[in-house]
Amino acid sequence: MAVFLSEIKSPGLFLVKNIQGSDTTRLLEMGITPGIKLEVIRRAPLGFPVEIKIRGYLLSLRESEAKCIEVEE
Amino acid sequence: MEFDFQTGVAFGMLAIVLVYLTNRFVLTPIRRSKTSPDHNCGPDCKCEH
Amino acid sequence: MSKEPLTIALVGNPNTGKSTIFNALTGLRQKIANYPGITVEQKVGTSIIGGVLHKIIDLPGAYSLNYKKLDERIAYETLIGSYEHEEIPDLALVVVDSSNLDRNLYLATQVMDLGIPVMLILNMSDVAKGKGISINPDLISNSLGVPVVAISAKNKSDIDQLKQKISESDLEVPEPLKWGPDDSLKEAMNLLINEWIKPYTNIPESARSIEALRLISEGEFNNAFYQFEKEEKGKSTIKKARELVEKGGGNPMATEVLSRYNFIGECTSNASSITSQTKASLTDRIDAVVTHKVAGPVIFTLVLLFMFQAIFSWATPFMDMIDLLFVEGGNWVANTLPEGMLNDLLVDGVIAGLGGVVIFLPQILFLFFFIYVLEGTGYMARAAFVMDGFMTKVGLHGRSVVPLMSGFACAIPGIMATRTIENWRDRIITIMVLPFMACSARLPVYALMIAAFIPSTTILGIFTLQGITFFGLYIFGIVMAVLAAFVMKRIFPTGQQTPFIMELPAYKMPKWSVVFQNTAERGKVFITEAGKIIVAISIVLWFLASFPKTEMPVLTQTDNTEYNSSFDVTENPESYQLRHSFAGQFGKIIEPVIEPLGFDWKIGIGLITSFAAREVMVGTLNTIYSIEEEDGESSTLKEKLINDVNPETGQPVYSIATAISLMIFFALAMQCMSTIAIVKRETNSWKWPTAMFVYMTALAYLSSFIAFQIGSNL
Numbered sequence: 057m058a059v060f061l062s063e064i065k066s067p068g069l070f071l072v073k074n075i076q077g078s079d080t081t082r083l084l085e086m087g088i089t090p091g092i093k094l095e096v097i098r099r100a101p102l103g104f105p106v107e108i109k110i111r112g113y114l115l116s117l118r119e120s121e122a123k124c125i126e127v128e129e
Numbered sequence: 130m131e132f133d134f135q136t137g138v139a140f141g142m143l144a145i146v147l148v149y150l151t152n153r154f155v156l157t158p159i160r161r162s163k164t165s166p167d168h169n170c171g172p173d174c175k176c177e178h
Numbered sequence: 179m180s181k182e183p184l185t186i187a188l189v190g191n192p193n194t195g196k197s198t199i200f201n202a203l204t205g206l207r208q209k210i211a212n213y214p215g216i217t218v219e220q221k222v223g224t225s226i227i228g229g230v231l232h233k234i235i236d237l238p239g240a241y242s243l244n245y246k247k248l249d250e251r252i253a254y255e256t257l258i259g260s261y262e263h264e265e266i267p268d269l270a271l272v273v274v275d276s277s278n279l280d281r282n283l284y285l286a287t288q289v290m291d292l293g294i295p296v297m298l299i300l301n302m303s304d305v306a307k308g309k310g311i312s313i314n315p316d317l318i319s320n321s322l323g324v325p326v327v328a329i330s331a332k333n334k335s336d337i338d339q340l341k342q343k344i345s346e347s348d349l350e351v352p353e354p355l356k357w358g359p360d361d362s363l364k365e366a367m368n369l370l371i372n373e374w375i376k377p378y379t380n381i382p383e384s385a386r387s388i389e390a391l392r393l394i395s396e397g398e399f400n401n402a403f404y405q406f407e408k409e410e411k412g413k414s415t416i417k418k419a420r421e422l423v424e425k426g427g428g429n430p431m432a433t434e435v436l437s438r439y440n441f442i443g444e445c446t447s448n449a450s451s452i453t454s455q456t457k458a459s460l461t462d463r464i465d466a467v468v469t470h471k472v473a474g475p476v477i478f479t480l481v482l483l484f485m486f487q488a489i490f491s492w493a494t495p496f497m498d499m500i501d502l503l504f505v506e507g508g509n510w511v512a513n514t515l516p517e518g519m520l521n522d523l524l525v526d527g528v529i530a531g532l533g534g535v536v537i538f539l540p541q542i543l544f545l546f547f548f549i550y551v552l553e554g555t556g557y558m559a560r561a562a563f564v565m566d567g568f569m570t571k572v573g574l575h576g577r578s579v580v581p582l583m584s585g586f587a588c589a590i591p592g593i594m595a596t597r598t599i600e601n602w603r604d605r606i607i608t609i610m611v612l613p614f615m616a617c618s619a620r621l622p623v624y625a626l627m628i629a630a631f632i633p634s635t636t637i638l639g640i641f642t643l644q645g646i647t648f649f650g651l652y653i654f655g656i657v658m659a660v661l662a663a664f665v666m667k668r669i670f671p672t673g674q675q676t677p678f679i680m681e682l683p684a685y686k687m688p689k690w691s692v693v694f695q696n697t698a699e700r701g702k703v704f705i706t707e708a709g710k711i712i713v714a715i716s717i718v719l720w721f722l723a724s725f726p727k728t729e730m731p732v733l734t735q736t737d738n739t740e741y742n743s744s745f746d747v748t749e750n751p752e753s754y755q756l757r758h759s760f761a762g763q764f765g766k767i768i769e770p771v772i773e774p775l776g777f778d779w780k781i782g783i784g785l786i787t788s789f790a791a792r793e794v795m796v797g798t799l800n801t802i803y804s805i806e807e808e809d810g811e812s813s814t815l816k817e818k819l820i821n822d823v824n825p826e827t828g829q830p831v832y833s834i835a836t837a838i839s840l841m842i843f844f845a846l847a848m849q850c851m852s853t854i855a856i857v858k859r860e861t862n863s864w865k866w867p868t869a870m871f872v873y874m875t876a877l878a879y880l881s882s883f884i885a886f887q888i889g890s891n892l
Contacts, residue, residue: 075432081395082679084435085242087281097462101471102567105576105678112309112452113278114461114682116563116576121679135518142523143721146714153711 061096061106062122070094070127077124087111094127185233185265186225186344189253189289190273191282192239193556193683195301197221197692198331199273200236203341208234228345235267241281243288244392251403257292258385260404266294266382269349273299276306276313276328277684279450283322283442284435287357290324291391293384295349299340300328305684309459310452317449324352355387357441362426363433366394366419374415379406391434394419461684465560474564481557482652485548487645496540501814504533523720531716531797532709538625538793539701542618545586546700547693554688558583559680566678572660573667574611575604576678582608582659585615586652589853592617593860607666609860610870613853614659616652616845619792623844624651626796630816631837655845658877715787716797722761723802728754761802775843775879776836776886778824789849835889839882847878 058073072092075083087110088094095109104119117125190196200208200221208223221236237256238249245251259266270289274282279300290296300306300315319326327343329336359367367390375381381389381404393399393416399406406412420430467473508529515521552558558580566576574582577599585592592612599605616624628644635643757766757779764786765779772782780802788795796815803818822831848854848871857867 079431081244081431081435082242082246084432084439085244085284086679086681087284087439089436089439097465098469099471100469100563100567101475102571104570105563105566105680107465107469107563107682111278111280112311113281114465114684116559116566116678116680116682118566118570118576118678133518135516135520139519139523142717146717149710150714150718 058126058128060123061094061108061117061125061127062104062119064096064106064127065099067096067098068129070096070129072125073128074126075124076126080124083121083124086115088115088125094125181228181230182268183231183233184268184349185235186269186271187235187237187257187267188271188273189237189257189285190239191241191275191278191285193681194239194273194275194282195331195689196236196239196273198689199271199299199301199329199337199340200234201689201691201695202331202334202337203227204234225341227341230345232344240285242285243388244395255403257289257294258382258388260382260385269295269297269344269347271297271299271344273301276300276303277309277311279311279313279446280439280442283445284438286322286324287438287441288388290322290352290356291354291388293351293354295347296324296352297343297347298322298324298326300326301331303328304330304332305686311450313450315449318445321445321449322352323356357438359391359434359437360426360428362423362428363391363394363437365426366422366430367391369422370394370415370419374408374412378408378412380404390419394423394430395434397430459684461556464685465682468557468560469564474560475568478561478564481552481561483649485545487641487649488544488548491642491645493540493544497537500537500539501533504529504536505814508533522724523717527716527720528713530800531719532713533800536705536709538618538622539705541621541625543697543701545618546697549583549586550693550696551688554686554693556683556685559682562680563682573604573607573663574660575599575601575608576680578604578608582612582615582656585612585617588617588619589613589615589850590856593853593856596860603670606861606866607663607670609857610666610866611659611662613848613850613870613874614655614662614846616655617792617850619850620651620844622793622796623788624648624841626799626816626819627837627841630819631832631834651841651845654842658846662873712794712797715794719761719783719787719798722764723759724755725759728758774886775882776833776839776890777843778831780831781840785843785849788844789851792844792850795844833890835886835892838889839886842885843878843882845878846874846881848874 061070064070070093072088072090072094074090075088092110097107097109097114099106100116104122105116106119106122108115108117188196188200200223203225204223205225207225208221223234223236225232225234235256237253240250240253242250243254243257245254257267257270270292272286272289274286286296286298298318300313300318303313306313313328315326315328325343325347327340329340331337355364367387370390370393371386375386375390375393379389397416397420399412399416423430423433468477508525511529512521512525515524552561561583562576562579565579569576569578578596581592581596581599583592589612592615593609596605596608596612599608625648628647632644632647637643637646761783762779765782768782768786769777769779772785777785780799783802784795784798787798799819800815803815803822819832820830823829824831854867854871857870858864861867
């Protein structure tokens with residue numbers, strides 16, 4: 057079942073299903089493309105941003121970006 | 130007040146300094162505000178034409 | 179094989195070791211400057227490769243040519259020769275982080291579409307190996323169609339190998355669009371190029387297809403940097419092109435990116451392999467602690483505390499040395515040069531004023547050293563990650579952390595650095611509160627007041643009361659910035675969050691040559707930029723304090739009751755002269771306004787002159803007190819302040835309440851004309867700098883008033 061990255065509370069490995077939203081180009085350009093593995097590492101002190109590992113590197117995303125990324129376990 | 134060599138040099142320095150300060154803080158800002166910079170970046174880095 | 183001098187551009191993602199390669203290629207033959215009219219740093223140097231002197235340009239780090247930031251736009255503009263201050267490069271060296279190949283190659287495929295020769299540098303191959311990644315450069319070269327060289331920039335023989343490869347390069351232009359846009363995207367590009375870009379814009383021919391792709395993805399061109407006509411036609415053509423892509427089953431925002439990543443995937447899947455690693459990497463283990471929910475903010479605070487304690491105590495021996503040097507130098511000049519006006523001007527005006535500024539160079543160097551080390555290790559991004567939640571709560575931005583931290587050195591680079599904040603509202607709030615950060619120009623004032631009036635009691639073994647007061651002033655600035663931002667967030671509300679996509683680079687040892695070079699650069703800027711103004715102001719001040727020449731009337735206790743009330747009979751002629759000089763008169767005029775803050779006319783003069791730059795305050799006091807002192811010996815300003823006695827009351831001029839009030843005033847008041855000028859330039863209106871000046875100075879007056887009234891009545 058697909059969920060948005062913003063809703064994931066605990067670390068784990070996911071599969072990117074889809075990127076949606078009004079300005080998604082930069083997320084795609086950073087390598088968050090459908091079909092790629094995405095690891096949720098941790099959340100920052102107040103919940104956001106969330107730290108993920110994608111294509112072997114670490115990236116920090118705010119809630120507004122995490123809402124654009126649909127993932128699947 | 131006597132006017133000797135040292136006084137002359139001292140006032141000469143004052144004159145140079147006053148010219149420098151006027152140029153730096155009065156003339157240059159005026160010039161700069163007249164000629165807009167090459168890349169006039171406003172909000173969100175959108176260039177204004 | 180090239181024997182012509184070339185212009186070679188270094189391009190790459192941030193954190194790829196591009197600067198290290200630039201330094202290795204150019205050595206000391208480089209200069210750092212701002213691009214004219216804008217605030218992105220430009221690094222240009224020369225390098226002798228194969229017996230030919232080439233020009234090397236280090237472009238700002240970019241993730242994509244479809245720019246989202248000014249840095250990226252400058253990189254794009256320079257590469258396509260559209261940037262008027264720089265010619266089109268003859269060769270683009272794309273620096274790629276080998277341990278993060280896919281995302282780095284994304285930019286490389288874009289650069290390959292620009293019609294200029296490209297060479298790929300697989301940097302940090304040693305790091306990649308450590309991560310279990312092995313790459314075959316020849317296979318990458320074959321599938322991309324560009325020469326590839328794998329190096330580790332730290333290694334000198336690798337740099338020689340790179341130079342060898344550059345001199346052997348046949349400067350072949352790679353095949354454009356090798357990643358293979360699908361038919362509908364191709365059709366859309368051709369439509370846009372033929373119907374609008376070619377006839378109505380001045381985009382260079384080689385850059386037309388990349389610009390077409392950018393416009394299709396963006397859907398608008400309101401941040402275009404080139405000249406164009408027929409805006410309506412352009413908009414409708416972009417719309418038509420996007421419809422073509424959609425008809426072909428693609429998403430205009432995604433099609434290009436996905437095709438490029440597919441192509442990259444094909445290239446790398448057979449050229450690189452990762453042996454799976456089970457143990458967590460060093461970066462992961464450090465991050466588990468440093469970005470921890472509780473430990474993270476605590477560590478960040480400790481890092482700051484350590485930084486400022488170190489700045490205060492480690493710099494002291496150097497400062498004492500500089501102090502001694504200027505005192506001795508002043509005495510030497512005073513005794514060597516024949517007596518006269520020039521002698522006085524040099525000793526009391528120039529040397530005293532300059533000495534009062536140079537003395538703070540050690541602290542500035544220490545501060546920047548720490549900032550560059552934190553940046554070089556990768557910790558700065560973690561600080562932004564940890565703090566972003568708090569920052570957004572108060573209306574700031576995780577990206578505000580770095581400009582705000584730069585504000586500790588000087589508000590001006592900090593305000594310039596806010597350009598990394600893409601959202602206008604976040605940026606303006608950051609700019610408006612940034613001058614509260616305790617900049618290094620306040621350091622001289624803080625340091626002087628603390629050294630003179632705060633006892634050096636030791637607390638908890640390693641900290642002194644002086645160090646803690648110093649730290650407290652920094653915290654005070656931060657708290658005020660946060661409060662102001664919180665209020666401003668209420669004044670300019672916004673509905674939604676702004677994007678914040680930030681890479682957390684792998685931890686590494688900072689590149690020391692880069693750290694030292696940048697630190698030295700900051701010190702140089704401080705001395706040359708601030709120094710010139712300060713010497714000039716010191717000279718003017720010396721004149722203001724020395725004229726009109728007045729002789730102290732010879733008085734006795736009985737014959738003049740009028741004067742008796744205004745000065746003490748023990749007053750010396752120098753002090754009398756100063757009190758009746760232009761400066762003294764002016765200070766007297768504003769004295770009633772600042773008296774409730776605990777300031778006398780001498781501080782009043784300082785407040786006026788410190789508008790040129792805050793640290794001028796110290797130079798001014800230096801001048802005032804050097805003039806006031808009896809001839810013969812120089813003592814340090816600190817001692818003079820402690821011993822200064824109000825001739826009317828016989829009480830010391832500076833009580834602890836006055837010192838605290840003055841420090842608070844300096845913490846809050848907007849008394850820096852350079853900051854005002856830069857805010858005007860960055861916001862393009864007088865509205866923001868005016869608002870900044872009024873609100874900050876009002877706040878300063880009020881706070882100092884409260885502090886002094888409470889302090890002096892305790």
